[in-house]
Amino acid sequence: MIVLNVLAAAAGLAGPWLLGRIIDEVSGGGGVQAVDQLALAILAFALVQLLLVRYARLVGHRFGERTSARLREQYVDRALTLRSSVVERAGPGDLATRGTTDVEQVAITLRDAGPDVLIAAIQAILITGVIFLLDPVLGVCGLAGMVGICIAARWYLRRAPAAYLDAGAANSELAEILASTASGARTVEAFGLQARRVAACQAAVERSRSTQLRTLSLRSVLFPVVDVSYVIPVVAVLLVGSVLHGNGALSLGTVVAAALYLRQLSQPLDTILVWMDQLQNSGASFARVEGLAQAMEPDQSSGQHSNPGPPSSSLVPADDQIAVRDVRYAYDAGPDVLHGVSLTVRPGERLAVVGPSGAGKSTLGRLLAGIERPRVGTVTVGGIPVADLDPELLRRHVVLVTQEQHAFRGTVRDNLAIAAPSATDAALGAALCAVGADWALELPGGLDAEVGGQAIRLDGAQAQQLALARVVLADPHTVVLDEATALLDPGTARHTERALAAVLRGRTVIAIAHRLHTAEDADRVAAMEGGRLIEVGTHDELLAADGTYASLWRSWHGRPGA
Numbered sequence: 001m002i003v004l005n006v007l008a009a010a011a012g013l014a015g016p017w018l019l020g021r022i023i024d025e026v027s028g029g030g031g032v033q034a035v036d037q038l039a040l041a042i043l044a045f046a047l048v049q050l051l052l053v054r055y056a057r058l059v060g061h062r063f064g065e066r067t068s069a070r071l072r073e074q075y076v077d078r079a080l081t082l083r084s085s086v087v088e089r090a091g092p093g094d095l096a097t098r099g100t101t102d103v104e105q106v107a108i109t110l111r112d113a114g115p116d117v118l119i120a121a122i123q124a125i126l127i128t129g130v131i132f133l134l135d136p137v138l139g140v141c142g143l144a145g146m147v148g149i150c151i152a153a154r155w156y157l158r159r160a161p162a163a164y165l166d167a168g169a170a171n172s173e174l175a176e177i178l179a180s181t182a183s184g185a186r187t188v189e190a191f192g193l194q195a196r197r198v199a200a201c202q203a204a205v206e207r208s209r210s211t212q213l214r215t216l217s218l219r220s221v222l223f224p225v226v227d228v229s230y231v232i233p234v235v236a237v238l239l240v241g242s243v244l245h246g247n248g249a250l251s252l253g254t255v256v257a258a259a260l261y262l263r264q265l266s267q268p269l270d271t272i273l274v275w276m277d278q279l280q281n282s283g284a285s286f287a288r289v290e291g292l293a294q295a296m297e298p299d300q301s302s303g304q305h306s307n308p309g310p311p312s313s314s315l316v317p318a319d320d321q322i323a324v325r326d327v328r329y330a331y332d333a334g335p336d337v338l339h340g341v342s343l344t345v346r347p348g349e350r351l352a353v354v355g356p357s358g359a360g361k362s363t364l365g366r367l368l369a370g371i372e373r374p375r376v377g378t379v380t381v382g383g384i385p386v387a388d389l390d391p392e393l394l395r396r397h398v399v400l401v402t403q404e405q406h407a408f409r410g411t412v413r414d415n416l417a418i419a420a421p422s423a424t425d426a427a428l429g430a431a432l433c434a435v436g437a438d439w440a441l442e443l444p445g446g447l448d449a450e451v452g453g454q455a456i457r458l459d460g461a462q463a464q465q466l467a468l469a470r471v472v473l474a475d476p477h478t479v480v481l482d483e484a485t486a487l488l489d490p491g492t493a494r495h496t497e498r499a500l501a502a503v504l505r506g507r508t509v510i511a512i513a514h515r516l517h518t519a520e521d522a523d524r525v526a527a528m529e530g531g532r533l534i535e536v537g538t539h540d541e542l543l544a545a546d547g548t549y550a551s552l553w554r555s556w557h558g559r560p561g562a
């Protein structure tokens with residue numbers, strides 16, 4: 001790419017020099033034939049330059065597209081290896097913006113701005129070099145004239161980013177105020193807030209106007225200064241050149257050629273100026289895209305977790321025993337929401353975790369499923385911290401089932417294969433039947449039927465059945481249930497509960513019980529309150545103990561004092 005661009009720029013240099021030769025030829029009384037030959041040579045070089053530029057651009061764009069494709073792939077790879085807690089904390093919107101807008105910004109730079117700026121820089125360097133070759137004195141005059149452009153560009157770049165950010169923010173604010181006033185028009189009227197809203201809108205318009213004026217004033221300084229700056233070196237070269245020509249030190253053709261080169265220089269410099277903003281923007285975007293690599297560090301948030309170290313495929317749990325030891329956990333930099341929880345889950349038992357809202361039940365569930373890491377203490381399966389397990393292996397031990405279910409866009413097979421890439425069609429079919437999702441096999445195309453998106457739309461219950469079929473295929477010995485059926489309508493919930501019963505058969509179940517009837521059926525009940533495990537025992541034992549669980553149970557049944 002660089003070689004082609006250098007050649008193209010070099011071919012472009014021939015024109016002014018040949019024109020200078022023509023002038024010298026004519027002023028020296030040369031013949032028409034020589035002039036014709038020189039003119040033909042100009043044409044030939046122009047054609048060669050055209051071809052070279054075309055190939056240089058082709059190569060440049062191919063480079064840009066390939067690099068941005070690699071960037072996108074790397075981004076997707078990185079996004080897919082992020083811990084799910086990191087994804088949840090960042091929010092899918094943020095990841096999507098980085099993956100689309102930011103990657104696109106960088107791609108534009110790689111595809112358009114990068115090659116263009118590179119070409120322009122090569123041209124500018126060559127042109128300047130040629131002027132110096134023609135005559136060093138003229139070269140110094142030309143460069144001295146360019147100083148103005150550098151100063152103006154520096155001045156502009158120092159102020160422009162903040163000014164454009166302000167203008168963008170003021171625009172968003174204006175749009176926000178107008179939209180909220182319009183959509184809340186009835187409320188505004190009802191409370192007689194018209195005057196205030198109008199004043200707020202006017203203030204926003206005024207802010208937007210003043211920020212726009214600010215950017216306009218920056219441009220109105222930069223562009224005239226740059227335009228004038230292009231003329232100054234030409235004038236300087238003509239003035240100094242005419243003196244030197246008068247002294248007989250330089251030919252007229254050389255002076256003209258130098259002046260033409262300086263005019264030519266304005267084109268690459270313009271290109272660089274035009275792309276300057278883009279380069280600045282994409283620098284920020286590139287930082288956001290690359291920032292994902294930092295989020296991949298498993299222990300980036302605080303360094304205070306007790307089990308640092310990346311998920312490793314070398315760790316294999318010794319058995320199916322899940323144990324929680326003195327676990328404390330805090331979301332980000334917040335206060336602890338679990339305060340020293342210890343619990344041993346017996347293989348094959350059905351354990352219900354109960355407690356008032358905010359007690360920390362869901363948080364405990366996420367720790368048990370290896371989504372979060374305890375700040376202090378350990379959550380282990382077969383002696384290995386669950387959060388350290390390789391995701392593939394973790395899935396064979398513990399799976400968290402929540403009410404958030406998702407059918408991925410793709411075939412039914414794709415949707416199931418996530419859990420068991422090597423499962424046979426028979427195994428996939430059996431998993432679907434186990435959760436009552438026989439409908440999936442009856443779709444046109446069967447396992448190859450496209451679902452999600454614009455294809456066959458799935459309702460909540462169907463998506464959940466696919467998700468449960470994935471659990472059957474992953475075949476974990478322990479399932480953590482968190483509100484898996486809480487948000488579904490009663491009819492659907494019954495369906496799903498039946499499917500769930502099939503999924504849970506023969507597994508250890510830790511059910512976060514938001515409805516206490518689940519607890520009654522459990523082998524043991526763990527009652528939590530304020531981030532602490534208060535009581536553990538069977539339903540009957542805890543009722544007899546007359547503690548937290550007993551009072552929860554009584555209020556659930558509406559029998560105070562019973």
Ligand code: ADP
Nearest residue numbers: 331334337355356357358359360361362363364
């Ligand atoms: P439960 O499931 O018993 O209702 P949770 O485990 O959801 O309780 O919440 C326990 C505590 O942790 C609550 O005080 C809650 O506000 C806090 N919490 C839950 N999720 C988050 C989160 N993503 N970020 C910060 N705090 C959270």
